[in-house]
Amino acid sequence: EAGVAQSPRYKIIEKRQSVAFWCNPISGHATLYWYQQILGQGPKLLIQFQNNGVVDDSQLPKDRFSAERLKGVDSTLKIQPAKLEDSAVYLCASSLARGAEAFFGQGTRLTVV
Amino acid sequence: RKEVEQDPGPFNVPEGATVAFNCTYSNSASQSFFWYRQDCRKEPKLLMSVYSSGNEDGRFTAQLNRASQYISLLIRDSKLSDSATYLCVVPVSGGYQKVTFGTGTKLQVIP
Numbered sequence: 001e002a003g004v005a006q007s008p009r010y011k012i013i014e015k016r017q018s019v020a021f022w023c024n025p026i027s028g029h030a031t032l033y034w035y036q037q038i039l040g041q042g043p044k045l046l047i048q049f050q051n052n053g054v055v056d057d058s059q060l061p062k063d064r065f066s067a068e069r070l071k072g073v074d075s076t077l078k079i080q081p082a083k084l085e086d087s088a089v090y091l092c093a094s095s096l097a098r099g100a101e102a103f104f105g106q107g108t109r110l111t112v113v
Numbered sequence: 114r115k116e117v118e119q120d121p122g123p124f125n126v127p128e129g130a131t132v133a134f135n136c137t138y139s140n141s142a143s144q145s146f147f148w149y150r151q152d153c154r155k156e157p158k159l160l161m162s163v164y165s166s167g168n169e170d171g172r173f174t175a176q177l178n179r180a181s182q183y184i185s186l187l188i189r190d191s192k193l194s195d196s197a198t199y200l201c202v203v204p205v206s207g208g209y210q211k212v213t214f215g216t217g218t219k220l221q222v223i224p
Contacts, residue, residue, distance in 0.1 A: 033212065042119075042200055042216040043157065091156060095212075098204075101147065102212060104156035 002026065004105035006092050012111045018080035021108045025073070025094030032069055033102060034077050035091040043091055049075065050098060082112045116140060117203045119215035127223050130191050134218045136201030137183045146184045147202040148175055151217065157200055160186075191222045 005024040013019050025032050030051050035043035046065065048056040051072040060067070064083070069075040079086055089109050093102040118137045126132045138146075146163035161168055163175040163184050174187040184203075188195055198217040 035214075042214040045213065048212070100145075101159050101162070102202075104158070106156050 004092055004094055004103055006090075006105035006108055008108055009106065010109045010111075012113060013082055015084055015112050016081040018078065019082055019110065020076055020078045021090050021092075021110075023075045023077070023092030023105060025075070025092070026103055029094035029096055029103075030072070031095045031098050031100075031102075032075050033091075033093040033095075034067055034075070035093065037089045037091055037107070039088075046077070055098075079110075082110075084112050086110060087112045116213045117201060117215040119201055119218050121216055121218060123219040123221050125221045125223055126191055128191055128193060130222075131187065131189045132191060132220065133185055133187045134199055134201075134220075135183050135185050136203075136215050136218075137181075138201075138203045139182070140203070141179075141182060143203050145204055146175075146177060148184075148186050149200040149202055149214075151198045151200055153197075157214075160199070188220075191220075193222050193224060196220055196222045 004026055007022050011019055032049040034046045036046050037043045046060045047067045049069040052069045065079055067077045089107040091104050091107045093104045095102045116139050124132055148160040149157040150160045151157040161170050161175050163177050165177055167176045172189045176185045198219045200217045201215040204212050
């Protein structure tokens with residue numbers, strides 16, 4: 001079974017630039033999550049989709065972060081403009097249903113310089 | 114009180130030792146719980162689910178204490194390969210299931 005695919009694996013950008021991450025969840029998984037993991041901390045939920053609808057984005061910095069999940073499958077997370085403190089690993093995960101086991105992609109390691 | 118709290122450690126234990134981690138949660142309505150393992154610079158992967166009756170898988174035992182609102186993970190006969198960060202996950206009910214991770218407990222098994 002194919003896992004959660006994310007790209008790119010690594011990205012280095014200058015502050016104030018824009019960046020986008022892509023995620024393809026496991027086929028049939030209705031729930032998709034984007035997490036931000038700063039070094040030494042646990043993953044922090046940024047946004048949760050149920051199919052193509054947002055069910056939680058309370059911790060998403062909406063002045064600079066945006067995410068969409070068109071057609072309830074792939075998802076993109078964008079940061080515009082990036083700040084130094086956005087340096088982190090961005091993890092995408094999917095699950096068959098809300099609250100069920102989540103499967104993670106390998107993540108995108110973002111460095112903002 | 115934070116939604117999910119864990120002792121960050123690190124726990125440094127010798128090979129063969131038994132070690133236990135706790136994770137406390139604040140939402141008494143939470144129904145299902147998980148332990149994930151995260152190796153350095155890798156993504157989290159499910160270690161085991163935590164059922165009301167407890168769950169055992171080889172050297173690993175997970176238990177739930179609803180009265181005190183914590184889950185625990187016990188590792189017996191620690192191996193070097195058990196060195197990792199262990200994250201507890203508590204889906205928080207509220208019309209939808211928001212999945213909240215603890216900060217993780219780092220385990221280092223020493224030869």
